[in-house]
Amino acid sequence: MKKPEVSVTLKDHKKHAALAKPSTGNFGRNEWAIVGAPCVNIKLLANDVIQALSPKYKCAYVDASHNDEVVSLPGRLAAGAYLEYVDQQNHHQFNYNTQLSPADLKQNFSDADMVLVNGNHQQAKAQVVIIHPNKVASLQKRLDQLTNVQLILLAEGADDVFDFVKETLINWQQIPLYRLSETDKIIAFFAEKMELSKPPLKGLVLAGGQSLRMGHDKGAVNWHGTEQRYYLADLLGSFCSEVYLSCRAEQAQTFDSQYQTVEDTFTGLGPFGAILSAFRKDPNSAWLVVACDLPLLDRLALQYLVDNRDTSAVATAYKNETEGFPEPLITIWEPRAYPRLLNYLSQGYSCPRKVLINSDIKLLQALDSKALTNVNTPEELEEIKEQLKIKNISMQ
The missing domain is CATH 3.90.550.10 (Spore Coat Polysaccharide Biosynthesis Protein SpsA; Chain A)
Known part of the structure; x- marks a missing residue:
C-alpha cells in the first residue's frame, strides 16, 4: 500500500533551535563606536576612558590600519602561514592571514567588559557622536549607523549639534551633551553605563x-x-x-x-x-x-x-x-x-x-x-x- 505523501510547508519547517542568545554587539556586550571626529581625536578620547576604567574593567579597543600604502605581510605570514603567535616580553601578539568572521571577533572579545571602537572604520551597537567642524561630510555619510546614540560631544569650534544630526536623532535633546574637553564627565558617563550593565x-x-x-x-x-x-x-x-x-x-x-x-x-x-x-x-x-x-x-x-x-x-x-x-x-x-x-x-x-x-x-x-x-x-x-x-x- 502506498504511503500518503506528507506536505511540509516552510512555516512548519524549523531550521534552527530556539536558543537564547547572548546580548552582544559586533564585538562585545558593552560596545560604543565613536564617530564624527578625526581618528587622532577618537584615539585620544579612547585612551583617556580606558586609562580611567581599566583598573576595574577589562577594556578593549578596535581600530583599523591608517597606512594607505600596500604593506607586506609581517613575519611568517609572508611565507604562507595563516596564523602567527609571538610571545612578546610584555604582551602577546596574534597575526592572522585570514578573514575573521563575526563569530570569530565575538570569541576574541568575549573577556572584554567594554569595547571602544573607532567608528570611522567599524560599527558598534551603541554610538558616541562627536560634533567636529572638520568632519561634517564624514558624519553625514554615517547617519544610517547612528542607531543607538548614547552620548554627544562638542569638539573645539562647535557650539551646537548639526541640524542634520538633530533631524536624524528625534530624541537628541534627551541624549547627554558635553564638550569633548570635559573628560571627567565623559569618564563618569562610561563608568555609570558599566555599573548599570552588571549582569543580574x-x-x-x-x-x-x-x-x-x-x-x-x-x-x-x-x-x-x-x-x-x-x-x-x-x-x-x-x-x-x-x-x-x-x-x-x-x-x-x-x-x-x-x-x-x-x-x-x-x-x-x-x-x-x-x-x-x-x-x-x-x-x-x-x-x-x-x-x-x-x-x-x-x-x-x-x-x-x-x-x-x-x-x-x-x-x-x-x-x-x-x-x-x-x-x-x-x-x-x-x-x-x-x-x-x-x-x-x-x-x-x-x-x-x-x-x-x-x-x-x-x-x-x-x-x-x-x-x-x-x-x-x-x-x-x-x-x-x-x-x-x-x-x-x-x-x-
Whole structure:
C-alpha cells in the first residue's frame, strides 16, 4: 500500500533551535563606536576612558590600519602561514592571514567588559557622536549607523549639534551633551553605563546527581527542617532574582512545583553539564551555583561571596582549604564563562574546577572553611549530623 505523501510547508519547517542568545554587539556586550571626529581625536578620547576604567574593567579597543600604502605581510605570514603567535616580553601578539568572521571577533572579545571602537572604520551597537567642524561630510555619510546614540560631544569650534544630526536623532535633546574637553564627565558617563550593565544574578542548586556513593538522593536529606535542595533554594532566594533546581529530565516532575527547574540539556557531564544548561537557558545572567551536598553552607558564606563578586572575572569562587584549588560548586559564574566552558568541552574537558584553575577568577578565603564541607558517603553524613546537633544545642 502506498504511503500518503506528507506536505511540509516552510512555516512548519524549523531550521534552527530556539536558543537564547547572548546580548552582544559586533564585538562585545558593552560596545560604543565613536564617530564624527578625526581618528587622532577618537584615539585620544579612547585612551583617556580606558586609562580611567581599566583598573576595574577589562577594556578593549578596535581600530583599523591608517597606512594607505600596500604593506607586506609581517613575519611568517609572508611565507604562507595563516596564523602567527609571538610571545612578546610584555604582551602577546596574534597575526592572522585570514578573514575573521563575526563569530570569530565575538570569541576574541568575549573577556572584554567594554569595547571602544573607532567608528570611522567599524560599527558598534551603541554610538558616541562627536560634533567636529572638520568632519561634517564624514558624519553625514554615517547617519544610517547612528542607531543607538548614547552620548554627544562638542569638539573645539562647535557650539551646537548639526541640524542634520538633530533631524536624524528625534530624541537628541534627551541624549547627554558635553564638550569633548570635559573628560571627567565623559569618564563618569562610561563608568555609570558599566555599573548599570552588571549582569543580574540567578541561583542554581545542583540537585541532579545520582548520589551513587551515598546510596540515596543527597538533595532529599533533611538537615534543616526541609529537604536540602529546597533549603538551599530558599537560601539563595535572598541573593538572586530567580532560583532554579538543576535536575535530570526524569526528576523534574518529582520536585515540589513551587520551585523552578532547569533540566540538563548537556547530559552525562555532571555539574559541568548542569552549569552549561543554565547558561543555555539564560546566557545573559550570572549564575550562583551551589551543590546540594553542602549541609553547613549558611547565609554568611553566601553573603560574603556575593559582596565580593567581581563581574570582570570569569567567576568568583572560594578556595578549598584542603586541596588549595577553587571550589567550583559554590561559585558565581559570570556570563563570560559560558563560551569558555563550551571551549573546554570542545577540547575534551568536563571539569569545572579545571576551567577555574586556568581562568582569570576572583578567589576568596572562606570566613569559615566548614561551610564548604560536602557530604558524599553515609559515614560523612553521620559526622555532619553530630556537628549540627552540637551546634543546635549550643544555640539554645
